[in-house]
Amino acid sequence: MSIKITEAVYRKKNADGTELVLYLGPSDLDKESYESIYRDHLFCPHPKCMAKLIFVSGNVQVNHFRTWRKSETEPLKGLHIEGCPNGIEQEESERSRRRRDPSYKYNISDEHMSSVLSRAYRAFLQKQQSYGPLKGGGVVKPDGVGGGKIDTTLSPTGTSALFGEGEDVTEGREPPIPVRKIENIDDKDIGKVRCIVGEVLKFYWDEEKKYAYINLKTKNSKKVKVHFNERFEANNRPQFRLFGFLNDYIKHLEKNNTPIICCCIGELNMNKSGIDARPDRYSAFSINNKKLYAIVHEVRGSVN
Ligand SMILES: [Zn+2]
Numbered sequence: 001m002s003i004k005i006t007e008a009v010y011r012k013k014n015a016d017g018t019e020l021v022l023y024l025g026p027s028d029l030d031k032e033s034y035e036s037i038y039r040d041h042l043f044c045p046h047p048k049c050m051a052k053l054i055f056v057s058g059n060v061q062v063n064h065f066r067t068w069r070k071s072e073t074e075p076l077k078g079l080h081i082e083g084c085p086n087g088i089e090q091e092e093s094e095r096s097r098r099r100r101d102p103s104y105k106y107n108i109s110d111e112h113m114s115s116v117l118s119r120a121y122r123a124f125l126q127k128q129q130s131y132g133p134l135k136g137g138g139v140v141k142p143d144g145v146g147g148g149k150i151d152t153t154l155s156p157t158g159t160s161a162l163f164g165e166g167e168d169v170t171e172g173r174e175p176p177i178p179v180r181k182i183e184n185i186d187d188k189d190i191g192k193v194r195c196i197v198g199e200v201l202k203f204y205w206d207e208e209k210k211y212a213y214i215n216l217k218t219k220n221s222k223k224v225k226v227h228f229n230e231r232f233e234a235n236n237r238p239q240f241r242l243f244g245f246l247n248d249y250i251k252h253l254e255k256n257n258t259p260i261i262c263c264c265i266g267e268l269n270m271n272k273s274g275i276d277a278r279p280d281r282y283s284a285f286s287i288n289n290k291k292l293y294a295i296v297h298e299v300r301g302s303v304n
Contacts, residue, residue: 004064005086008042008053026063029055031163044086051080051087054168058105058161069168105166106158108193108265110283112174114291116195117263120179121289124197124261160193162267162280163231177265182216182224190270196277198224200260200287203250205243210234212243214262214285223274226264226285232278239282245296249287252299261288 010022023045029038034055042065044051052068067086068078080087158175159166169175180189182198198216205212210233214226233240253260264285266277279285282292290298 003066003086004056004062005044005053005066006064007045008055008065009045010038010041011043012041026055026057026065029057029063031057044080044084046080046084046086049081049084049086051084052077058166104158105161106169106175107166108160108162108174108177109169110281112177113265113281113284116177116179116265117284117286117291118289120195120197120263121261121286123179124181124263162193162265162278162284182218182222183220185222185224185268185275189268190275192268193265194268194277195263195265196224196226196268197261197263200250200262203247205247207241207243210240212240212246214264216262225274225276226262226266227269227276227278229278232280235280236282239292242292242296245299246287246292248299249290249295252302253288258288262286263289 006026008024010020010024012020014020024038024042034057038055040052042053042055043049044053044067053065054068055063056066057063067080158169160175160177177193177195178189179195179197182196185194185196196216198218201215201217203212203214210230212228216224216226218224228240228243250260262285264277264279266279266284269276269278285291287295
């Protein structure tokens, strides 16, 4: 296993040239403060070592620090000085680590999400046209060639994480995001990141209460919805304010009797009323293959 580091130094240059130096333990940070304050400013605590560290948190792992992965653009970023006890993990490449640990969590990039969403949408349409309703598995090929980041020689292993709970992929392809039609979601998908595809039944949006739902049509009694909860609102505040356009767009499609297909990448959760897909960012869903800003653009265009 790569080394879990239990202390980090936060270094930040002040405007007057002095440096703020703080020694931190993993319990001094959480996901939010890491993203907003500490990210990019954490270093190895060993004297004179200036290797950069990242903060790792999540449900599965105990909070800790790790060395920033070596990257081609910044080869020195994660380099410990000779003799630094925290430098041992550099012996191991990302490639071997992934091979050994397929459950390792990786953050999903926006590009990767985009390509999975488009592919899911196209596959959904094709299946409907050529074979009628999709039977069985409903698994659209997980992440074929192209999506996300390069180096297709590396097989896509690892597990996709949302909400910044994983590490950034610096080498090779991003982990696959399995696609599920609503009817084919099963127990094994709960708690995991999936791309779900289905027809919109109803959109519900409460700007005051800071949440929104997209209810999806199901053929059985199982209720499935995309749930934009308060956490989503907090992390996507400017975009959440644009949800009125989403409302108008869906109303417009309903009026024209156009099928409304929603694709969404989110963590699946089970609750009393059914299954929720919780996206972490506004770019994690599409309506008829349009993302939020394209929808805003279209609605504005039709008005003017
Ligand atoms: Zn070090």
